[in-house]
Amino acid sequence: MLDIVSGFLEAMVRMACPIMLASLGALFTARSGIINFAMEGIMIMGAFFGVYGSYLSGNPWVGALLGMLGGLAAAVVLGIMSITVKVDQVVAGTGINVLFLGLTSYLCTVLYPDGQPSSVEAFQSVEIPGLSSLPVVGVFFQQNLLVYLAFLLVPLIWYLLNRTTFGLCLRSVGEQPHAADSLGINVNRMRYIAILLAGILGGLGGAALSLGQVSVFMENMTSGRGYVAWSAVTVGKWNPIGIMGASLLFGGAEAVQLRLQALGIEIPQQFFQMLPYLLTMIVLAGVVGRTVGPKAMGKPFVKGER
Amino acid sequence: MICMNFGGTQVRVERKKRTESPLFQKVLGIGIALLLVILVTGIIIALSGKSPIAAFQCMIKGAFGTKNSVAETLIKAVPLLLSGLGLTICYRTGLTSVGSEGQIIMGGLMATIVGVNLGGLPAPVVIPMAMIAGILGGGIWAGIAGLLKAKLGVSEVINTIMLNYVATYLVAYLVDGPIQEAAGHYPQSDLLGKNAWLPIILPGTRMHLGVILAAVSVVLVYMLLWKLPLGYQMRAVGNNPIAAKTNGINVARNMVLAMFLSGAFAGLAGSVEIMGIHHRLMNGFSSSYGFDSMAVALLGGLHPVGVTIAAIFFGALRTGANTMQRTLQVPVSLVNVIQGLVILFVLMQALLSRFTIRIIQRNAKEKGAKQHA
Numbered sequence: 001m002l003d004i005v006s007g008f009l010e011a012m013v014r015m016a017c018p019i020m021l022a023s024l025g026a027l028f029t030a031r032s033g034i035i036n037f038a039m040e041g042i043m044i045m046g047a048f049f050g051v052y053g054s055y056l057s058g059n060p061w062v063g064a065l066l067g068m069l070g071g072l073a074a075a076v077v078l079g080i081m082s083i084t085v086k087v088d089q090v091v092a093g094t095g096i097n098v099l100f101l102g103l104t105s106y107l108c109t110v111l112y113p114d115g116q117p118s119s120v121e122a123f124q125s126v127e128i129p130g131l132s133s134l135p136v137v138g139v140f141f142q143q144n145l146l147v148y149l150a151f152l153l154v155p156l157i158w159y160l161l162n163r164t165t166f167g168l169c170l171r172s173v174g175e176q177p178h179a180a181d182s183l184g185i186n187v188n189r190m191r192y193i194a195i196l197l198a199g200i201l202g203g204l205g206g207a208a209l210s211l212g213q214v215s216v217f218m219e220n221m222t223s224g225r226g227y228v229a230w231s232a233v234t235v236g237k238w239n240p241i242g243i244m245g246a247s248l249l250f251g252g253a254e255a256v257q258l259r260l261q262a263l264g265i266e267i268p269q270q271f272f273q274m275l276p277y278l279l280t281m282i283v284l285a286g287v288v289g290r291t292v293g294p295k296a297m298g299k300p301f302v303k304g305e306r
Numbered sequence: 307m308i309c310m311n312f313g314g315t316q317v318r319v320e321r322k323k324r325t326e327s328p329l330f331q332k333v334l335g336i337g338i339a340l341l342l343v344i345l346v347t348g349i350i351i352a353l354s355g356k357s358p359i360a361a362f363q364c365m366i367k368g369a370f371g372t373k374n375s376v377a378e379t380l381i382k383a384v385p386l387l388l389s390g391l392g393l394t395i396c397y398r399t400g401l402t403s404v405g406s407e408g409q410i411i412m413g414g415l416m417a418t419i420v421g422v423n424l425g426g427l428p429a430p431v432v433i434p435m436a437m438i439a440g441i442l443g444g445g446i447w448a449g450i451a452g453l454l455k456a457k458l459g460v461s462e463v464i465n466t467i468m469l470n471y472v473a474t475y476l477v478a479y480l481v482d483g484p485i486q487e488a489a490g491h492y493p494q495s496d497l498l499g500k501n502a503w504l505p506i507i508l509p510g511t512r513m514h515l516g517v518i519l520a521a522v523s524v525v526l527v528y529m530l531l532w533k534l535p536l537g538y539q540m541r542a543v544g545n546n547p548i549a550a551k552t553n554g555i556n557v558a559r560n561m562v563l564a565m566f567l568s569g570a571f572a573g574l575a576g577s578v579e580i581m582g583i584h585h586r587l588m589n590g591f592s593s594s595y596g597f598d599s600m601a602v603a604l605l606g607g608l609h610p611v612g613v614t615i616a617a618i619f620f621g622a623l624r625t626g627a628n629t630m631q632r633t634l635q636v637p638v639s640l641v642n643v644i645q646g647l648v649i650l651f652v653l654m655q656a657l658l659s660r661f662t663i664r665i666i667q668r669n670a671k672e673k674g675a676k677q678h679a
Contacts, residue, residue: 037463077650087653090402090463094600095649102642103350109637110354219639227467234461270479277468284460 002136008252008259010139015258016251017147018043018209022229023236023243024150024157025071025201030233031161032194033174033296037093038078039202040226041100045070046206048104051217052111054120063120064146064207071203072196074100079195083188086300097226105219122215123208146208151244153201158240170194174294177301187301205229224277231280235287238294246283253279332607335655343647350643351636361636368629369622375629377511381583383621384516385410385575385592389599390606390613391527392571396448397608398531399564400544405451405466406572407596408473409444413573414580415477416443418495418587419485421580425499432502437577444573445566447473452565456558462565470596478589485587494588504582514582523571528610530567540564572596601645605652620645 022043029036036042046067053059053066074096081092108116123144132141161167172180173190181187209225210217228250235249236242257272348358369379389406396403417440424432451465480486482493504514531537542550543560551557576592584591602620606613627641 081650081653085654085657087657088402090404091600091604092650092653094404094597095646095653097646098597098601098642098649099646102639102644102646105639106350106354106637106643109639224467224471227464231464231468234464268479268483270475270482273478274472274475277471281454281460281465281468284464285454285458 004259004263006136006139008255009136010142011255011258012248012252013140013143013147014213014251015254016247017143017150017212018205019225019229019232019250020150020205020244020247021146021153021208022202022205022226023232023247024153024240025198025205026230026233027157027161027236027238027240027243028170028194028197028201029191030238030297031174031294032170032191033177033294033299033301034078034082034191034194035089035093035298036078036198036202036230037090038074038096038226039093039198039230040222040224041093041097042071042074042078042199042202043206043209043222043226043229044097044104044220045074045100046203047210047221048107048206048217049203050207050211051116051120051215052107054122054211054215055112055117058121060121060123060211063211064123064204067207067211068200068203071201071206072199075195075199075202079192082300083191083195086302089298101220104217108217108219116217119215120211122211144212146204146212149204150208154240154244161240171294173301174296177296177299181301181303187303191301202226202229228276228280231284234293235280235283237287249279249283250276336605336607336652339651339655340648342651343644346647347640347644351640354636356634356636361630361634364630364633365623365626367626368633369626373508374511375625377508377513379618379621379625380517381512381514381621382624383617384520384582385579385595386599386602386620387520387614387617388523388575388578389572389596390602390617391523391610392568392575393599393603394527394606394608394610394613395531395540395571396564396568397603398544399540399560400547401452401455401561401564401568402463403448403451403466403565403568404463404600405448405469405569405596406575406599407592407594408466408470409447409569409572410576410579410592410596411470411473411477412447413440413444413576414587414591415473415480415576416440416573417577417580418498421498421502422485422496425502427499427501429501429505432499433504433581436498436502436581437574440573440577440580441570442573444576445570448569448572449562449566452562455565456561474589477587481587481589487586492588495586497586498581502581503585504578512583514578516578516582519574519578523574524610524614527571531610536560536563572599575599598645601649605648 022039026036026039049070050063050067054063057063077096078092081087082089123146125142125144128141132138161171169180169185170190173185173187177187206222210221232243232246232250236246253276257269257275260267260272344362351358351361368375370376389410393403393406417436420436420439421432424435447469448466451462451469454460454465455462478493481495485495487494487496504516506512506514507517531541539550539555540560542553542555543557547557575595579591579595580587598620602616603613606616623641623644627638630636631638
């Protein structure tokens with residue numbers, strides 16, 4: 001029984017990591033007033049370039065770096081569309097997702113002339129001495145480095161958003177951009193910074209998926225995790241600690257699927273595959289109405305126009 | 307306002323007061339957007355070491371070269387058109403649905419259940435019955451998201467996406483269990499009864515009755531949106547929900563209804579695809595028509611006529627890309643790249659249409675070049 005519990009906890013934390021990283025990235029954009037619907041595209045770029053970087057160099061860290069750059073590229077497109085061109089952010093995000101899902105599949109055939117390698121150098125789990133030998137919870141300390149990084153980022157980002165001038169500026173831009181502007185804050189520059197952070201973290205989230213879990217890239221391998229990460233921001237009530245909880249919830253839903261399948265329980269696997277998505281709907285229906293998002297969400301900023 | 311002087315000519319770019327631009331300018335804008343798409347796609351093809359000109363030639367020939375290829379283009383345009391028409395209703399009501407894919411799947415599922423079990427009935431009975439089942443399946447699936455939006459205020463965007471995945475896995479379960487074919491070899495349903503197959507209207511091709519059905523739907527959606535009070539109410543809700551509410555329009559009811567109708571058309575698309583092409587239910591039969599129809603609706607300017615042209619364009623793209631992959635080994639995933647680029651560039655041209663460009667002849671010495679941000 002203890003084995004089952006610790007196995008489940010291990011899978012939950014590991015599955016939560018990509019969603020948490022991407023969701024923390026999406027948080028920056030959300031707090032600055034941008035709907036980051038493009039997270040799916042950002043993550044798939046991270047997943048693809050993560051594997052490609054590791055394939056070229058044999059080093060997963062180079063992969064993670066390239067993955068972040070890939071995510072950044074997708075995020076910059078969103079930035080241009082939503083901040084400079086000022087179009088509907090959901091529609092632009094959809095376009096970005098379609099584009100980069102297609103582009104990564106296309107590059108997959110073009111960049112690997114002899115077919116994609118069956119696996120590349122991935123992140124290995126690192127045991128933290130002492131803590132990893134604890135019963136049950138020890139599995140939390142036998143994860144790969146990206147998982148530790150994701151959890152470390154939670155307090156860091158909380159501090160950044162709530163206790164620094166930068167965080168205050170970012171939040172004010174998302175709530176009252178015109179007031180922020182009148183105090184001399186460059187609204188669009190703040191939003192671009194948020195976009196860059198979302199691209200880096202979303203790309204890393206994608207790399208955590210391809211390099212932290214399976215060490216190979218598959219077409220459309222994010223399978224909606226970008227959308228789940230984006231929903232996790234709302235479910236987590238627009239703060240990093242809530243997002244950690246929401247990501248663990250979704251990670252748990254995925255882990256249940258893996259574990260119960262392994263146990264041979266007589267429920268068709270497809271129902272477990274549905275679980276994360278159904279859970280998102282149920283939790284959202286329960287949460288929305290009791291939380292208030294950033295006021296200027298989805299509204300492009302035009303100086304002097306109300 | 308930006309003014310620039312070139313010798314004696316002043317070029318002035320001004321922000322327009324009106325947001326609605328004349329048809330000519332819209333068409334011009336979309337034309338420029340498509341040119342940019344072709345340019346960028348060409349560069350991507352060239353970078354992979356293939357000739358872009360040969361690739362585009364191959365696509366055009368593959369899509370329109372023979373009677374059969376035209377038929378293939380049209381039957382691929384049918385689900386895109388039906389689903390795109392549904393999204394037109396929904397977007398005009400101010401709802402951003404991303405759920406056509408799931409609604410197509412549910413429509414196909416319901417049509418299959420009717421077609422397999424009642425396939426013995428005469429064709430004029432079973433075909434409408436299967437279609438109505440498909441319409442209800444898609445409509446109710448979309449209605450869930452509509453209700454959650456209207457009653458609880460939950461974003462329809464997230465819920466429609468999530469429902470896509472739920473529908474996909476639901477069908478994956480059903481074709482692997484309760485409704486799997488009697489032979490039990492593959493995860494797919496039994497064939498529909500022959501009477502439930504849509505008749506072929508162009509002998510020697512796969513062109514089926516769905517083409518005519520789609521054409522009728524274009525007129526229906528136009529009538530609904532611009533000739534009926536219901537359509538007027540929906541567009542009012544889309545333009546300004548608060549103003550609509552003050553004028554006594556039931557916003558929540560219109561939202562749910564618009565979602566239902568958009569799902570109904572997607573469901574029809576799914577049932578037509580099953581009854582006209584596959585004749586049985588299997589995983590992935592919708593081949594992302596639902597996602598592509600978003601691009602179709604947008605590219606078509608949310609007008610039934612525009613959506614028709616866009617659907618044929620995307621149908622041609624799919625047919626042409628298949629030929630291109632067979633002949634030149636250019637991966638078919640390029641179609642997604644093109645579609646993504648179309649969405650982004652068409653959005654960008656909306657920016658251009660917010661400005662007017664005027665060229666004024668006058669003496670350059672009168673005023674130096676001025677720039678206002």
